[in-house]
Structure formats: structure tokens, C-alpha cells
Amino acid sequence: MSAFHKLIARVRTALERPVESAPPHHEAGGMAPPHAEAARRAELASAFAREFAAVRGEFLGIHAPEEIPAKVVELARSLNALAVAVGAGVTLDFEPIGRALEAARMAVVRTNAKKRDDAPPLRERIAQADLGVVEADAAIASTGTLAVVGTPASPASLTLTPPANLIIFHADRVHADLAAAIAALGPEPFVKNRVAMITGPSRTADIEKMIVLGVHGPRRLFAIAAWPR
Amino acid sequence: MSAGPSSSGFLESSRRGVADADLRRKLENATGRHLEHVAATRAEFPAFDSERDAARRIKEDAIGRLDELLVELKNKLEANGATVFVAADAGEARDYIVNVVKRAGAKQVVKGKSMTTEEIELNPALERAGVEVVETDLGEYIVQLRGERPSHIITPAIHLSKEDIGRLFADKLGIPYTAEPETLTDAARKRLREIFLSAGVGVTGVNFAIAETGTLALIENEGNGRLSSTLPDTFIAVMGIEKVIPKLSDLPHFLEILARTGTGQKLTTYVNFISGPRGRHDADGPRAMHVVILDNGRSAMLADPVLREALYCLRCGACLNVCPVYRRIGGHAYNSTYPGPIGSIVSPNLFGSAAAELPFASTLCGACRDICPVRIDIPRILLHLRWRESVAQPAIKWPKAAVKARASVVRFARMARFPRTLRLLTRLAAPVLRPFARDGYMRRMPGVAGNWTRWGRDFPALRARRKTRQKPAEHS
Amino acid sequence: MTEVRLFATCLAEEFFPSVIEAAKTVLERLKLKVRPVRASFCCAQAPFNEGLREPALDLARKFLRACEPGAPIVIPSGSCTSMVRIFYSDLLANEPKLAERAAALRPWIYEFSQFLVDVMKVKYVGARFDRTVAYHPACHLTRELRVIDQPRALLAAVEGIRVVDFRNPEECCGFGGVFSVKLPHISAAMAEDKIQRIQESGASTIVANDCGCLMQLGGALHRRGIPIETWHLAEVLAAR
Ligand code: SF4
Numbered sequence: 025m026s027a028f029h030k031l032i033a034r035v036r037t038a039l040e041r042p043v044e045s046a047p048p049h050h051e052a053g054g055m056a057p058p059h060a061e062a063a064r065r066a067e068l069a070s071a072f073a074r075e076f077a078a079v080r081g082e083f084l085g086i087h088a089p090e091e092i093p094a095k096v097v098e099l100a101r102s103l104n105a106l107a108v109a110v111g112a113g114v115t116l117d118f119e120p121i122g123r124a125l126e127a128a129r130m131a132v133v134r135t136n137a138k139k140r141d142d143a144p145p146l147r148e149r150i151a152q153a154d155l156g157v158v159e160a161d162a163a164i165a166s167t168g169t170l171a172v173v174g175t176p177a178s179p180a181s182l183t184l185t186p187p188a189n190l191i192i193f194h195a196d197r198v199h200a201d202l203a204a205a206i207a208a209l210g211p212e213p214f215v216k217n218r219v220a221m222i223t224g225p226s227r228t229a230d231i232e233k234m235i236v237l238g239v240h241g242p243r244r245l246f247a248i249a250a251w252p253r
Numbered sequence: 254m255s256a257g258p259s260s261s262g263f264l265e266s267s268r269r270g271v272a273d274a275d276l277r278r279k280l281e282n283a284t285g286r287h288l289e290h291v292a293a294t295r296a297e298f299p300a301f302d303s304e305r306d307a308a309r310r311i312k313e314d315a316i317g318r319l320d321e322l323l324v325e326l327k328n329k330l331e332a333n334g335a336t337v338f339v340a341a342d343a344g345e346a347r348d349y350i351v352n353v354v355k356r357a358g359a360k361q362v363v364k365g366k367s368m369t370t371e372e373i374e375l376n377p378a379l380e381r382a383g384v385e386v387v388e389t390d391l392g393e394y395i396v397q398l399r400g401e402r403p404s405h406i407i408t409p410a411i412h413l414s415k416e417d418i419g420r421l422f423a424d425k426l427g428i429p430y431t432a433e434p435e436t437l438t439d440a441a442r443k444r445l446r447e448i449f450l451s452a453g454v455g456v457t458g459v460n461f462a463i464a465e466t467g468t469l470a471l472i473e474n475e476g477n478g479r480l481s482s483t484l485p486d487t488f489i490a491v492m493g494i495e496k497v498i499p500k501l502s503d504l505p506h507f508l509e510i511l512a513r514t515g516t517g518q519k520l521t522t523y524v525n526f527i528s529g530p531r532g533r534h535d536a537d538g539p540r541a542m543h544v545v546i547l548d549n550g551r552s553a554m555l556a557d558p559v560l561r562e563a564l565y566c567l568r569c570g571a572c573l574n575v576c577p578v579y580r581r582i583g584g585h586a587y588n589s590t591y592p593g594p595i596g597s598i599v600s601p602n603l604f605g606s607a608a609a610e611l612p613f614a615s616t617l618c619g620a621c622r623d624i625c626p627v628r629i630d631i632p633r634i635l636l637h638l639r640w641r642e643s644v645a646q647p648a649i650k651w652p653k654a655a656v657k658a659r660a661s662v663v664r665f666a667r668m669a670r671f672p673r674t675l676r677l678l679t680r681l682a683a684p685v686l687r688p689f690a691r692d693g694y695m696r697r698m699p700g701v702a703g704n705w706t707r708w709g710r711d712f713p714a715l716r717a718r719r720k721t722r723q724k725p726a727e728h729s
Numbered sequence: 730m731t732e733v734r735l736f737a738t739c740l741a742e743e744f745f746p747s748v749i750e751a752a753k754t755v756l757e758r759l760k761l762k763v764r765p766v767r768a769s770f771c772c773a774q775a776p777f778n779e780g781l782r783e784p785a786l787d788l789a790r791k792f793l794r795a796c797e798p799g800a801p802i803v804i805p806s807g808s809c810t811s812m813v814r815i816f817y818s819d820l821l822a823n824e825p826k827l828a829e830r831a832a833a834l835r836p837w838i839y840e841f842s843q844f845l846v847d848v849m850k851v852k853y854v855g856a857r858f859d860r861t862v863a864y865h866p867a868c869h870l871t872r873e874l875r876v877i878d879q880p881r882a883l884l885a886a887v888e889g890i891r892v893v894d895f896r897n898p899e900e901c902c903g904f905g906g907v908f909s910v911k912l913p914h915i916s917a918a919m920a921e922d923k924i925q926r927i928q929e930s931g932a933s934t935i936v937a938n939d940c941g942c943l944m945q946l947g948g949a950l951h952r953r954g955i956p957i958e959t960w961h962l963a964e965v966l967a968a969r
């Protein structure tokens with residue numbers, strides 16, 4: 025976490041520096057200058073991380089896409105995972121993640137692989153996995169929420185049945201609040217697919233209003249922000 | 254007091270509630286904790302009130318053109334591949350669901366938390382049809398194991414301590430006794446996970462139904478609603494007609510206020526959106542999806558201009574927690590699926606005379622209206638119902654005390670029309686009664702006022718000057 | 730000298746005459762001429778809250794005849810003030826003539842503390858009260874009239890007073906009019922819990938602006954022999 029905050033501080037300071045040459049001209053009411061856009065993005069990602077931690081999510085930092093497979097392996101190892109279910113990316117290619125896990129001698133449940141005739145149905149294999157990995161379509165800064173669209177290549181079970189869940193999101197896709205996220209997603213995924221907005225690990229307060237994590241859904245929820253170099 | 258039993262039994266059951274010191278302590282703790290969380294999350298969200306107003310306006314609009322929206326919802330859901338059934342009453346809804354379950358050949362049904370299915374008494378109907386029903390929300394599971402009904406619409410087991418639940422699990426699940434919430438939750442998780450993977454039908458309620466897209470939004474923290482609507486081959490959602498909202502973009506306004514008042518969270522862990530059964534290539538999700546849209550007295554509420562507002566209710570449960578009556582008697586005392594302030598409005602309209610006493614179970618203190626995320630004027634509606642009862646004079650068996658009290662108010666109102674006579678009477682009566690008083694208070698009173706003095710309170714003597722009035726200084 | 734009308738309210742008149750005297754004293758100290766509203770006895774809240782519209786209508790009619798716009802009408806009760814200011818519009822919905830009269834009267838109706846602070850612009854009224862006080866914010870006063878700061882400001886300005894906080898002060902005392910005898914067990918339980926929280930605060934005196942609350946809390950305290958006294962705000966402000 026603190027490494028992440030340091031990064032954000034660095035990004036901000038870097039962006040505050042005066043620009044040497046005259047900025048390229050832009051029309052009034054046009055797009056914000058690129059550095060302001062980047063600063064906003066960093067701000068949103070930082071707010072997301074704070075809220076995500078507040079709901080007991082575990083934020084694993086901002087990483088370049090090519091670093092992510094190693095991060096996933098590291099996480100899976102720390103969980104002593106034997107099998108990891110990997111969905112398909114939205115903006116990212118998830119294939120390297122699967123390969124890295126296999127290289128690390130873990131069984132990988134691939135959602136896009138052709139099913140062998142004798143294999144149990146995919147959703148049962150996902151339920152047996154120790155970790156599910158997906159990419160979110162959107163993240164929400166004000167609540168620490170991840171919006172995940174269930175598709176054939178990334179079924180809803182991935183974020184539901186394994187005891188731990190890693191959701192990767194692209195730093196470009198962090199929205200300020202619920203309204204902005206829903207507007208950005210548009211109605212289509214809601215009509216065509218199953219969308220889940222996930223805010224922290226599964227929890228209950230049904231016994232004396234005391235919070236217990238991991239009732240039916242995952243007990244641990246991790247997130248990584250992908251930020252292309 | 255020799256009050257005969259009433260139609261609803263509220264008098265008796267509320268007396269049991271008040272007498273149960275243990276229950277009152279549990280309620281005070283749990284509701285107190287909830288109110289603290291709510292206050293904290295609200296304080297850090299300055300837009301709370303403007304979101305409330307926005308949400309309220311959307312409800313006003315939606316309920317105002319419910320017909321249109323229900324048509325749109327049904328069309329869209331059907332276009333998405335869901336089967337829609339509109340049930341006029343509880344019986345129709347039950348029959349339909351039992352049929353669907355039978356046709357699916359399911360022996361087991363898993364249920365997400367749903368007050369609407371409690372309202373239609375679905376579980377006994379399914380059990381009569383030979384189907385095992387398993388509640389999967391932890392609180393619902395607990396009360397099901399106890400053979401009780403939920404005592405709160407959000408926290409079904411609010412009336413139980415962790416020790417109570419520990420004993421229950423030791424008894425029913427055969428695990429060693431523990432009062433550790435983690436261990437207890439884990440035991441339930443293991444037991445329920447197996448059932449989730451084998452059950453043929455999942456049933457849940459609905460928080461919002463978006464007409465524009467034909468999408469149901471299910472809001473929860475545990476994940477049981479997601480599991481119930483994802484793993485079984487057949488999924489049945491049951492919703493009241495009032496759950497429909499026009500557009501997807503309306504939803505954020507509700508999400509911003511619902512958890513903040515319901516549980517004191519910014520947002521619940523899961524907001525699940527389901528628009529239809531699984532697609533051809535999907536690996537999970539139900540193969541068949543049914544949406545039961547239930548009226549059961551709601552359209553009659555809609556027709557009453559004062560009552561209509563009650564249909565804006567989001568079932569967040571906050572008005573129960575803040576209600577000084579609920580906090581003293583607990584949910585079971587209401588003998589209804591819907592307890593507390595909103596329950597006192599909804600129940601008489603859904604369940605008729607059996608709940609006719611409930612609108613009177615309030616001091617009209619207004620705490621419910623203040624906490625309500627959509628600002629439902631609960632006291633005003635309660636007054637309206639009180640008036641309606643008095644006009645309609647239905648065949649309700651009121652408790653004797655209530656009848657007497659009511660008659661004495663009529664008598665008082667009649668006399669109060671003549672202030673001079675009334676003043677003369679009390680001036681004459683005061684000295685006669687004075688010898689019976691002690692420091693200006695009566696220990697025992699006749700008639701209706703006897704209900705006052707029988708229940709732990711002395712009654713102020715007529716026109717008495719309590720001696721303390723003359724010495725303001727601290728005795729110290 | 731400006732004139733104000735003082736509406737005694739049925740509870741104060743019959744059970745707490747000293748409240749009316751105190752209110753009069755305080756108003757007179759502010760150089761106001763106080764004239765009682767004698768031709769009405771009750772604002773109609775008791776029958777109205779019981780759902781008895783016709784009897785309520787009779788009493789409201791009586792009240793509206795007894796008062797006229799032009800001079801402030803001060804009521805030492807948040808509840809009765811709410812009845813006239815707020816609930817009359819529901820009660821008189823089908824009585825256009827009366828409703829019109831009520832609407833004309835509405836701006837002249839004030840709860841006691843509201844009148845002192847908002848109209849007279851005073852906080853200090855020359856009172857002295859050497860006690861530790863818990864202020865009970867009555868429900869209708871707080872949530873119907875939104876009179877929240879005025880009584881506290883008046884109390885804070887009293888010499889010698891110490892006002893203490895207690896847990897969950899805004900929860901209802903359990904009076905609720907007819908509720909207190911129709912569902913007496915619930916009513917009493919509410920008072921019991923409230924008293925317990927006030928006891929924890931170390932207060933020797935409970936102050937409220939509503940005789941219903943005073944009757945409820947005072948009655949429960951007296952039955953238990955707890956030496957905490959109940960005072961109306963007007964009585965505190967009249968004390969020296
Ligand atoms: S009436 Fe308001 S506070 Fe009560 S449950 Fe409904 S939405 Fe929540």
C-alpha cells in the first residue's frame with residue numbers, strides 16, 4: 025500500500041512540474057490536457073485503493089500488464105493454491121497469466137479451453153479452484169467497487185465460488201462514482217450478460233451485527249490495477 | 254388487566270416482548286450499533302439528502318405510472334428470455350411457483366433472502382408439495398432451523414445472541430458448541446455450499462426491476478442471492494409490483510442511499526444484475542428464469558392517495574431499528590412478515606383485520622420518517638389508517654383496553670367542547686381527590702387511567718402543585 | 730405593551746398549572762401583556778391521534794374560534810403547537826372555511842421556546858437554576874416543528890445550570906397520548922429505558938417543553954422513587 029501511495033505522490037509531483045515548451049494548442053471546451061487526465065486517473069485509482077481497503081479488500085498495487093502474470097503467481101503461491109481458475113481479459117490478454125501459473129506448477133482452469141468429454145462441467149471445476157481471476161469492466165472510486173460482466177469466457181462463478189478472488193482492472197476504467205460507472209458501461213452488458221458489482225469480500229452481520237467475512241462468496245478479495253507503461 | 258385476546262394477538266405478543274429483558278438488551282445492542290453505523294456513513298456523504306430527494310422523485314414518478322412501467326418491464330424481460338407471471342394474490346403466486354418447481358423435477362429449492370416470499374408463505378406451500386426448502390441467507394437459515402419467522406426484514410435473527418445460535422447449531426448441525434461468529438458462519442457455509450451445488454431451483458426476491466432494460470437488481474452482502482440465481486438450473490425471482498424503476502440511470506440514486514441507511518455501508522458487497530437466463534455459450538446461470546410480479550393488496554394501496562407513498566419503501570429496515578416501539582418488543586410481536594413502522598402500515602393492507610391494531614402501535618414520534626431514505630411520512634399514514642379503521646368499523650375484535658381507551662377519548666372530546674364546565678368540574682374534583690395523592694401523584698387510578706398506574710407510572714394529581722416547584726436549588 | 734395570547738393546553742391546565750404560571754411570568758418579564766385563550770380547552774390532538782376525526786374536528790373548530798390572527802399565540806407544548814401548525818391541514822382537508830381560518834392563524838402560532846428565541850430574540854431571561862439538567866427533546870418539537878436549538882440556547886443562558894448529555898436523547902419517552910394507556914406496557918418500557926439513560930448522566934433534573942413527556946417521565950420516576958425531578962422549560966426559565 026505505502027509503495028502505491030509513494031507512486032501516486034511521485035506521479036502527482038511529476039505532473040505538477042511546469043511544462044517547458046508551450047502546450048499544444050487546444051480548443052476551448054476541448055479535451056483536458058493529457059497530463060491533467062493522467063492526474064485524474066491517478067487520483068481515482070488512489071481513491072479506489074483507499075475505499076477498497078476500507079471494505080477489507082486487499083489491493084496489490086498498480087502494475088504494468090507484463091508484470092501482472094508474475095504478481096498472480098506470487099498471490100497464488102501465498103494462498104497455497106493448487107488450482108486457479110482464469111477467465112478472459114477485457115482489455116488485457118490473460119493467456120500469459122495462465123501460462124505463468126502452469127509454469128509455476130499450478131493447475132489452471134481455463135474458461136475458454138475446449139472441454140474434454142470426460143471433464144466435469146466448467147462451473148464445477150471453477151468451484152473446486154482455490155482462486156478465481158477475472159478482469160473488471162469498471163471500477164468505482166467512491167465505493168471501492170468492481171463491476172464484473174459475466175460472459176461465456178468469464179463466467180459469474182469465477183467471482184463467486186472459489187474461496188479467493190483476484191479482480192484486475194485497467195486504470196483507465198476507474199470511475200468517480202456509481203452513476204459514472206453505470207453510464208460508462210451503458211445498458212448493453214446489463215441486458216446481454218450478468219453484471220455483478222462487487223464491493224469487498226462476501227460478508228454477513230447476521231450474528232449480533234458483527235461482521236464475518238466469507239459467508240457464501242469469497243472470503244478474500246484482491247485487486248490489481250493495470251497501468252500500461 | 255383483564256383484556257380479552259384480540260384478533261391479531263398483538264397485545265399479548267407485545268407484552269411478552271416487553272417482559273423479555275434479554276430480548277430487549279439484544280435489540281438495544283444490535284439496533285444501536287446499526288444506528289451508529291448509519292450516522293457515521295451519512296456524515297461522510299454530503300450528497301446524502303440530495304440523493305434521497307432524487308430517489309424519492311424517481312419513486313413518485315415510477316409509482317405514478319406503474320402501469321406503463323410494468324408493461325415495459327414485462328416486455329423487456331420476455332425479450333431477454335425470462336418468463337413473467339403476474340400474480341394477483343399470494344395464492345396465485347404460490348401455485349405458480351410450486352408448479353414451476355414440480356415441472357423442473359426439483360427436490361430441493363435454495364432461497365436467497367426475500368421478504369416477499371415470506372409474505373406469500375411460500376415455504377410451507379413447497380414443503381406440502383414434497384420439496385425441501387433451504388434458506389441460505391445466514392440469518393434466514395438460523396430462523397429456519399429454529400422454526401421461526403424472521404424478526405427483522407434485514408437482520409432476521411436480530412432477536413438471537415451468538416450463544417443462542419451456538420446452541421442451535423450444536424443441536425441441529427451437530428457441531429461442537431461455540432459462540433464464535435466465524436466458526437458458526439463457516440459451519441453454515443459448508444452445509445449450504447453442498448446444497449447450492451445440488452439444488453434444482455433457486456428463489457430470490459428483487460430490490461429493483463429496471464423497466465428500460467428488463468433487468469433485476471439484487472442487493473446483498475453474503476453472496477447467497479448470487480449463488481441462488483447462478484447455480485440452479487431454474488431461477489425464480491419474486492417481486493412486488495412496486496419494485497419497478499424506469500431507467501438504469503435511476504439506480505445509482507437508490508444505491509447511494511440504500512446501504513447507507515440499511516446497513517450503514519456505502520454499498521453492499523454485491524449488486525447483482527440479472528436480465529434473463531444464461532446464453533447458449535454461458536457456463537453458468539439458470540437455464541430458465543421466471544419472474545413473479547405480485548400484487549397482493551398493493552394496487553389497493555396505490556389507489557389510496559395517502560397510502561400510495563408506502564409503496565416507495567425500499568425495505569431497508571432502518572425504520573425498525575430506530576423505532577422505540579420495535580426496540581422494546583421485537584419483530585415477532587407484530588405477528589406479521591413486516592414488523593416495525595412500515596410493517597404497521599403494510600401489514601393491515603396486505604393481511605387485513607389480523608393486523609388492524611398495528612397502526613396504533615406507535616407514539617407518532619416521527620423517528621421513522623426522519624431516517625427513511627425516501628422520506629416516507631410514516632406517522633401521517635399511520636394516522637390515516639387509524640382514521641380509516643374508525644370509519645370503516647370493520648369486524649375486528651379489539652382488545653378491551655383499546656375499546657375503553659377509545660371511548661374515553663370520545664368522552665373527553667365531548668366535554669372539552671365546553672371548557673368552562675370542564676374547568677369547573679376539575680376545580681371541584683381536585684380537592685376531593687387530593688387526600689389520595691402523595692407529593693402530587695396518585696399511585697392508583699380507576700378506569701382507563703388505571704392502565705397508566707398499573708404499568709409502572711404514578712399519575713399526576715389534578716391541579717396539583719408538586720412541592721419541588723418551590724425549591725429550585727440543588728439539594729447538595 | 731404588546732399583547733400575546735397564551736394557550737394553556739389541557740394537560741398543563743389540569744395537571745401542571747405551575748407551567749402556565751411560569752410561562753406567563755417569563756413572558757411578562759419580557760414586558761409582554763399575556764392574555765389566556767380561555768374559550769378553548771384542547772387543540773384536538775387526543776382525538777385526532779386516535780383516528781377520531783369528528784370529535785377532533787369539533788375541538789379544532791372550537792380552538793379556531795377562540796383565537797384570531799393579529800397577536801402571537803404561545804403554546805408551551807411542541808405537540809399541541811404541531812397539531813395546530815401542521816396537522817390541522819390534514820384534519821381540515823374537507824372543511825375549506827375552517828382550513829382557511831387555520832391557514833390565516835398558522836403564522837401566529839408559536840411554541841414557547843420558539844417564540845422567545847425566534848420572535849423575541851432573547852436567550853437570557855434572567856433565570857437562575859443551580860442544577861444538573863438533562864434536556865429531553867420532545868418528539869413533535871424536534872421532528873415536526875424542527876425546534877432543536879432554541880430550548881438548548883435558552884437553557885445554556887440560565888445562570889448556575891449545568892446541562893449534561895445522555896445516550897440517545899432523541900428517542901421518544903413513550904407517552905404518545907392515548908398510546909400510553911392503550912399499550913401501557915410498551916409505553917412504560919420506553920420510559921424505563923429513557924430514565925435509565927438519564928440516570929447514567931448524573932442529572933438531577935429532566936427538562937422538557939411538553940407536559941406529556943413530563944407526566945410520563947415524572948410518573949415513572951416517582952413510582953420508582955428515583956430522586957430526579959421533571960421540570961418544564963418555562964418553569965426553569967421562571968426560576969431565580
Ligand atoms: S419505510 Fe423507509 S425506512 Fe422503513 S424500510 Fe421502507 S425505506 Fe426503509
